[in-house]
Amino acid sequence: MSAPVTATSPTPTTLDVAAERMRTPGCSTGHHFNSAGAALLASSTVEAVIDHLRAESLHGGYEAAKLAADELAAVYDRTAALLGVHADEVALVESATAGWQRIVSSLRLRPGDRVLAARSSYVSSALHLLAAERDAGIRVEVLPNGPDGATDLEMLERALRAGPAALVTAAHVPTSSGLVEPAAAIGASAAAHGVPFLLDATQSLGQLPTDMEALGCDLLIGTGRKFLRAPRGTGLLAVRRPLLERLAPQAPDVRGALWTGERSWELAPDARRFELWEAAHALRLGLGSALADLHRLGPRAVFAHLTALAARLRERLGAVPGVRLADPSAAGGAIVTFVVDGLDAGEVQRQLALRRVYLVAVPAAHGRWDMDPRGLAKVVRASVHVYTDDDDLDALVEAVAQIAAAARRTARTPSDVTATASEATTAPAPAAVRATASPSASAPTSVPPPDSPSASTPVPATDTPSASASGPFPAALPGARPAWQATGHLYDAVVVGLGVHGSAALRQLAERGLDVLGLERFALGHDLGSSHGATRMIRRAYPHPDWDGLVDTAYRAWAELEEAAKSRLVDVTGGLYAAPAGRPDALRGPGCRSVDADEAARIFPGLRLPEGFTAVHDPAAGIINACQALRVQLTLAERAGARIADRTPVTDWQPDGDHVLVRTASGPVRARRLVLCAGPWTPSLVPSLAGHLTVTRIVNAYFAADPRGPLGPSGLGSFSVDLPEGLLYGFPADDGRGLKAGLDAGPPWDPEAARPAATADELTLLTRAVARVLPGAGAVTESLTCLYTMTADRRFLVGEVPGAPGVLMASACSGHGFKFGPAIGAALADLVCERPRPDLDFLSPARLIPGGAR
Known part of the structure; x- marks a missing residue:
């Protein structure tokens, strides 16, 4: 028998986190907290x-395994070094659960045998034991926890003294918290009574010391995919002698047994008697590579680093209002669990993912013995x-703080949709009726760009249209007299212009039960406004605190829209917004911080x-x-009962009592409220503000x-x-089309005039600007144009049209309004329903009129 394997690589005292991030491509895709x-x-x-895998493709599976024999053998040595055992006491398996089942079945538990299980036991282990209790008559005794949340060692001792036991088992670290069980003390008690101790090290391998002799465990199982950073589909088990000689698998395999006779x-x-012949050798070599990395870094240095890092995270999260830590006092290591008051943990996980912060929600079903007594449904x-x-820590803590703050505000102001007296007498609209009228003779025509869907192909209407984000825009149905223009019909509201704000308002009004009509001058999805x-930015950075509340509302509104549409609409990439140093109107905002050019280059290597x-x-x-987003909002509006008429220019409006x-262009309609979201055509519809x-x-x-280079999403x-x-x-295009960029400047333009393609001069100016700060950008591959409607102060116009009670507007979004689309739509719906929105006073159209409110 060989001597126990020990690690011989040097153990550094500190870790180079930046170097590890460079070796980890996934760090560029978000903030990952799911180790x-x-x-x-x-x-x-x-x-x-x-x-x-390449070797298997060239030489065949058996031949490739022979070529890799030395490296495959090294996987056992590296595993043994981590566990402080002999290499021949290690078996490689497909998962921790596979190792658990083979070990426990080899114990040949009989009716009446007592198994003492800690409350930290993982769901698969517990289910296996409970099935054996039901089918084989063993007795499973769940050990109580002490005041610190760990296994009560005194009660364990009493249970061991109460009579013979066949097995003691515990999870070193459970799946449901950062608890670290006193494994060495459990092992010492079990050894004193001659009872085998099986330690589930699934959550501790790679983050905590796992020397089996020091822990006093005879049996150990673990997985590769967690803190060992190995591929999924890898696992291990270890059985120390002399117990190894007494255990035999219930189902021997040709890998672990020799057929000697009839x-x-x-x-x-x-x-290796516990192994199977068929194995994923490529994955095992991945496990070996991950183990080599761990030994190179030094397990003790990794353990110390992760424990300190998680302690900082636990302290910071614990200081966030509305956040409660769910870890017991015996917690340590690299795991932190928490709950946000008023929110399901799964919803917290979803909202964090929208911000590119990735972790998981653990339900009680994965740890009943641990979570049920603590009254936790999910963490x-x-x-x-x-x-x-x-x-990463900043991103997680800031995102959780935002989510918790939003949950508190929601709890203080529960949503209630109230109708005005006149609305209360109006029945909700029937299923959507879509119609079209002839476009005006003066309307310019255009071919939709590659990132805009063509509106020329009608799609059959359905009573319950899907909210799929990938389908076409709702299509118009022809008719001699539009159904939406029934004689004498009075709408609760008519929305003019179905861009991002109009479609959002239409959806909100329809979902509140109002009889609402949406009118669009051109075909839905047109490229004239x-x-x-394909894409727009979203950010929290704004030059004045007036915007902070609306920004926060917008983020929540996008999350709500994604949930309603069952479609991801926002990809959080992080952002850098640069200007000459010392500007008095510099951007700032919740969670934002100033960085110099060197740090900016580290954050976005593609930007100079x-x-x-x-x-x-x-x-x-x-x-x-x-x-x-446009497709989704219009589809949801139709689903809620809105009528939509595209290719229907509005020529005028006037109060009517x-x-x-x-x-x-197809005739008049009447409404209790009018909502104007006409974009560049607003000056003609609201002459007082022109x-x-x-x-x-x-x-x-x-x-x-190159999408894989510094100008791609990773840089x-x-x-x-x-x-x-x-x-x-700009930003990298997420569809592989390169880098999208634009200049927020251009000549005044008549929206009724024809729209030529970008000129050579315009593209030359943009190309020079790109070259100054984005080295490596190639030639222009395609271009598009749009129209901004600007105010002098670059603040929007959201509210009542001055001097026109009952007429609301959202316009002059000055090139930065798309990000607020769902939030502005909800605000317009609130105003239609006469719900006050004092938070929008700074955007009131009246501020532009002498003597108007500000």
């Missing part, structure tokens, strides 16, 4: 797996690793700031799928860029740089 579920793989581990066989002399579980840095195109520039880093910034008369509005032509373009996110040419903004 207790499946940690991010190092690139070397991935390469080890792929290299062997009715005889011999077991392998070592722990949020965060787990750190060697690639977790301070930005301000809402077309000009000399003398600083930036604001907004970790919650990201990209909205604009085209999908307590109502509003709306004239269209002098305060400037319609501007804007050019955007896609530049060739760049949402950005803007305030250059002399104008505000340059």
Whole structure:
């Protein structure tokens, strides 16, 4: 028998987190806190797996295994070194559960045998024991916990003295909390009474010391996919001698036994008797690579680093109002669990994922013995690793704080949709009726760009249209007299313009039970206004605190829309927004911080700031799928009963007693309320404000860029740089089309005029700006244009049209309004329903009128 294997690599005292992040490609995709579920793989581990698969493809599976025999043998040595045992006491299996079942079945438990199980036991282990209790008559005794939440050692001792026991088992760290069981003390008690101790080290391998002799365990199982950072489908078990000689698998396999005669066989002399012949050798080599990384870093250094990192996280989360830590006092190691008051843990997980913060929610069904006595139905579980840095911690804590704050506000102001007296007499609209009228002769025509769907192909109407984000826009149905224009019909509200704000308002009004009609000048999804195109930015960074509340509302509104649509609409990438240092109107905002050019380059390696520039880093910034958002809002509006008429220009409107008369190219309609979201056509519909509005032509373009390089998602996110040419903004396209960028400047434009494609001069100006800050960007591959409707102060107009009671508007969104789409739609619906929105006073149209409110 060989001597126990020990690690010989040096043990560093500190970890180079930046170096580990460079070796971990997944760090570029978000903030990952799921090491207790499946940690991010190092690139070397991935390469080890792929290299062997290539060898199998070239040489065959058996031949490739022979070529890798030495490296496969090294996996046993590295595992043994981690556990402080002999290499022949280690078996490689497919998962921790597979190891558990083979070990426990080999104990040949009989009726009446007592198994003392800690409350930390994992669901699969508990279910196996309970099934054996029911089917084989064993007795499962669940050990109580002490005041610190760990196994009560005194009660364990009493149970051992009460009579013979066949097995003691505990999870070193449970799946449901950061508890660290006193494994060494449990093992010492079990050994004193001659009872085997089986330790489930699934959650502790790779993050806590797991020397089996020091822990006093005879049997150990674990997985590779968690803190060991190995591929899924890898696991291990270890059985120390002399117990190994007494155990035999119930179902011997050719890997672990030799068939010696007609009715005889011999077991392998070592722990490989528990293995199966068929195994994923590529995955095992990945496990070996991950183990080599752990030994290179030094297990003690990793243990100390993760424990300290999680302690900081636990302290910071515990200080967030509305957040309760769910870890018992005996917690430690790399796992932190918590709950947010008023929110299901699964909802917290979902909202965090929208912010690119990834972790899991653990239900009580995964740990009944632990969670039920503590009154926990579900917890949020965060787990750190060697690639977790301070930005990750900041992102998690800030996101949780936002979610908790929103939950508190919701609890204080429960949603109630109330109708006005006149609305109360109006029956909800029937299933959606879609109709079309002829476009006006003066309406310009265009071909939708590649990122806009064509509106020329009608799609059959259905009574219950899907809210799928990938389907076409709702299509119009022809008819001699539009059904929406029934004689004498009075709508609760008519919405003019079905871009992002109009479609959001239409949906909100319809879902509140109002009889509502949406009118669109052109075909749905057209590219003539301000809402077309594939993508838009979202950010929290704004120059004045007036915006903070609306920004927070917008983030929540997008999350709500995603939930309603069952579709992801926002991809959080983080953002950098740069300007010359010392500007008095610099961006700021909740969770944002200022960074210099060097730090900006570390955050977004693809972006280079000009000399003398600083930036604001907004970790919650990201990209909205604009085209999908429009489809979703219109579909949900129809589903709620809204009528939609596209290709129906509104020519005029006027008060009509307590109502509003709306004239269209197809004839008039009447409504109690009118909501104008006409974008660049607002000046013609609200002449009193025309002098305060400037319609501007804007050019955007896609530049060739390698999506795997510094100008792809791994090296760049949402950005803007305030250059002399104008505000340059952009982000990597998520569909592989390169880099999208635009300049927030352009000439005044008549929205009724024809719209030519981007000129050579316009693209040259944009290309020069891109070259200044985005080295490596290639040539322009395609371009598109849009129209901004601007105010001098670049603040929106949201509220009642001055001098026109019953007429509301949302306009002049000045190039930054798309991100607020669902929130502005809800605000307009509130105003239609006469619910006060004082938070919007700073956007009131009356501020532009002399003597108006501000």
